[in-house]
Amino acid sequence: MMAKLFRAVIMGPPGSGKGTISERIAQSFGLKHLSSGDFLRENIAADTEAGVLAKTYIERGLMVPDHVMTRLLLPRLEEMTRHSWLMDGFPCTLTQAKALNSTCDLDLVISLNIPYETLKDRLSDRWIHPGSGRVYNMGFNPPRVQGRDDLSGEPLIQHDNDQPEALVARLRHYKDVAKPVIDLYKSKGILHTFSGTETDKIWPYINSLLSTKIPSRPETDTQHIPLP
Numbered sequence: 083m084m085a086k087l088f089r090a091v092i093m094g095p096p097g098s099g100k101g102t103i104s105e106r107i108a109q110s111f112g113l114k115h116l117s118s119g120d121f122l123r124e125n126i127a128a129d130t131e132a133g134v135l136a137k138t139y140i141e142r143g144l145m146v147p148d149h150v151m152t153r154l155l156l157p158r159l160e161e162m163t164r165h166s167w168l169m170d171g172f173p174c175t176l177t178q179a180k181a182l183n184s185t186c187d188l189d190l191v192i193s194l195n196i197p198y199e200t201l202k203d204r205l206s207d208r209w210i211h212p213g214s215g216r217v218y219n220m221g222f223n224p225p226r227v228q229g230r231d232d233l234s235g236e237p238l239i240q241h242d243n244d245q246p247e248a249l250v251a252r253l254r255h256y257k258d259v260a261k262p263v264i265d266l267y268k269s270k271g272i273l274h275t276f277s278g279t280e281t282d283k284i285w286p287y288i289n290s291l292l293s294t295k296i297p298s299r300p301e302t303d304t305q306h307i308p309l310p
């Protein structure tokens with residue numbers, strides 16, 4: 083018999099560790115890690131209509147409009163009816179949350195609450211492999227060879243909008259748009275908020291919460307490998 087499917091969302095401001103924690107969850111619990119940023123990059127690389135449109139916003143450091151995001155993501159989620167997944171980066175507005183709601187029932191929402199100074203320090207030190215979206219931090223998870231992606235060896239880049247001047251505006255914007263989404267999930271009783279300055283300290287709490295919610299492997303083709 084197939085285990086019950088599990089659908090979760092992870093929310094948090096830029097630099098809060100959504101990508102890092104999502105990877106740990108995917109590895110430990112066998113959920114598929116879906117990332118709005120990765121979907122966008124795939125569409126941009128494939129020159130799809132939505133990708134071409136999204137690129138014009140991303141290049142200016144702006145959020146992609148809701149109708150483009152939902153047109154892009156909801157069909158992909160509808161294809162995932164037989165999979166358990168964790169979505170990172172979507173929804174980030176109330177319109178997106180309502181659209182997601184009409185497609186599926188979420189089991190759990192993780193919200194990361196990280197102090198501004200911590201976000202600023204992390205992002206000013208974030209390096210990205212543009213081809214894959216792999217993320218490094220010179221202190222926390224440095225690449226094996228400085229300035230180069232571990233798998234491809236290609237150069238890493240920094241985003242202008244990760245720098246402190248742009249970050250203040252991004253965080254203010256995140257707070258404004260995320261608040262009603264957080265309130266919605268709180269009212270549904272599925273919101274779990276984790277606060278702290280270090281991913282390694284937050285992770286055990288998330289791990290134990292998920293262990294109570296996902297008692298057995300949700301997929302047959304993945305392994306439950308607890309992390310150290």
Ligand SMILES: Nc1ncnc2c1ncn2[C@@H]1O[C@H](COP(=O)(O)OP(=O)(O)OP(=O)(O)O)[C@@H](O)[C@H]1O
Pocket residue numbers: 094095096097101118119120122139140143144145146147151171172173174175178
């Ligand atoms: N749900 C969304 N709604 C609107 N725009 C989005 C959404 N998700 C991603 N984007 C756009 O895609 C860009 C890349 O997203 P991605 O999540 O990879 O990186 P990011 O901007 O560095 O975010 P974070 O710092 O939170 O990781 C965002 O800057 C934004 O323009």
Ligand SMILES: Nc1nc2c(ncn2[C@H]2C[C@H](O)[C@@H](COP(=O)(O)OP(=O)(O)O)O2)c(=O)[nH]1
Pocket residue numbers: 094095096097098099100101102103204205207208209217218219220221222223279280281282
């Ligand atoms: N110093 C430090 N850096 C951390 C920690 N957790 C994650 N990072 C790094 C990895 C990235 O370079 C950056 C942001 O993390 P991310 O997972 O990309 O965050 P998000 O933007 O997806 O929410 O911070 C952490 O606990 N300490």
